[in-house]
Amino acid sequence: MLDIKFIRENLELVEKSTKEKGYKIDIKKVLEADDERRAILTEVEALRSKRNEIAGKMKGGKPSPELITEGRKIKEELAEKEAELDKIEKVCYDGLKSIPNIIFEDVPLGGEECSIEVKKWGDNHQTGVDHLDYAMSRDWVDFERGAKVAGAKFYYLKNELALLENALLQYGLSKVLEHGFTYMTVPDMVSSRVLEGCGFNPRTSDQSDEYYIEGEDLAMIATAEMPLTGYHMDEIIDEDKLPLFYAGYSACFRKEAGTYGKYTRGLFRVHQFNKLEMYVFCLPEQSKEIHDKILAIEEDIWQGLGIPYHVINIAAGDLGAPAAKKYDMEYWSPVNQKYQEITSCSNCTDFQARACNVRVRRKDGSVDFVHTLNGTAIPLARALVVMIENYATENGKLKIPEVLRPYLNNREEL
DSSP states (O other): OOOHHHHHHTHHHHHHHHHHTTOOOOHHHHHHHHHHHHHHHHHHHHHHHHHHHHHHHHTTSOOOHHHHHHHHHHHHHHHHHHHHHHHHHHHHHHHHHTSOOOOOTTSOOSSGGGOEEEEEESOOOSOOOOHHHHHHHTTOEEHHHHHHHHOTTOOEEOHHHHHHHHHHHHHHHHHHHHTTOEEEEOOSEEOHHHHHHHTOOOSSGGGOOOOBOTTSSOEEOSSTHHHHHTTTTTEEEEGGGOOEEEEEEEEEEOOOTTOTTSOOOTTSSOSEEEEEEEEEEEOGGGHHHHHHHHHHHHHHHHHHTTOOEEEEEOOGGGOOSSOSEEEEEEEEETTTTEEEEEEEEEEOTTHHHHHHTEEEEOTTSOEEEOEEEEEEEEEHHHHHHHHHHHHBOTTSOBBOOGGGGGGTTTOSBO
16 A cells, blocks of 8 residues: 555656556545545544533533533534544545555566566476376376366375475475575465455456455465565564565465466466465565565575576566566476466565554664565475476476475485
């Protein structure tokens, strides 16, 4: 969420960023609603002051009929104005949360096709094995029974593929611990406040990815980023404790709405998968440097696995609401002969922290909002796709990268 004062003082910038991100929002109407809110608030505060004045006069003796009548009238007017204030405050809040974060100056403008490659690593393989055919032929995955018990795009992992998933998790975990992250398991559900605080606002109503719990103020998480964002909600963190590095492991649940035309075969895009996510709370002046650090960790993980990839600076039209800048790592798929997303990392500046009220107390006593960043370490279902496409051999075995062997009893192939 952006600061209303910032919006007023930087209206042209906010309108431009909002438009470049593909959101159609009348920001001036949000400001007009805030003007109305402030006017009503002034009236409410005046009535409250008058009410307190009358209450003071009623102490210590029997109040006059005129004073009682005036007090009753003020009470009725105040109740009416407070109701108006509650209504306009909701309008203002809804308007503010609909406005996406501003973009950094080095973010490319345009849609998805305008994202810019900033680096490349590895030699692209030209031949590979389809992961779904390969896994099903070896009885490693069962989508049919997954659909029977939960519906389409749910699945069971079995035998060596389930063991490989665990090995990938252990490898990714070793990497993030090496870089000083605190490992956490997290709730698989969050409240609406946390969900909204994360800023996952779809551009249109048919793009919402979340599964909601009927009759509860809860939603299944789409990423550990959600509960990690809320971890320090309504807290003030001392400056000398920042930055805080967390690695959250969780199941992730997504409807995958709005993904028409994207690659969805097998395990690549499913409704439930496990993921190890990096998350950072830091000082505003640290966030750009830490964004580069998170990307470097992602690259280290995938270079260790020997997977060719490139990194792209995501264009404004493909950025979500909370991100001011995002890098995607895309691995080279020898099966589809193109790059496909495997990880991302985003700098959300103070957008999420403001909505979740996560602040820092500076050494001089002043209080400011922190910056938050997130990045994928290992998306496990998609990582299995990558492993099969790149490491299935002609003899039908799956070669195991050296970094994973310690987690598979030092086996060299499956």
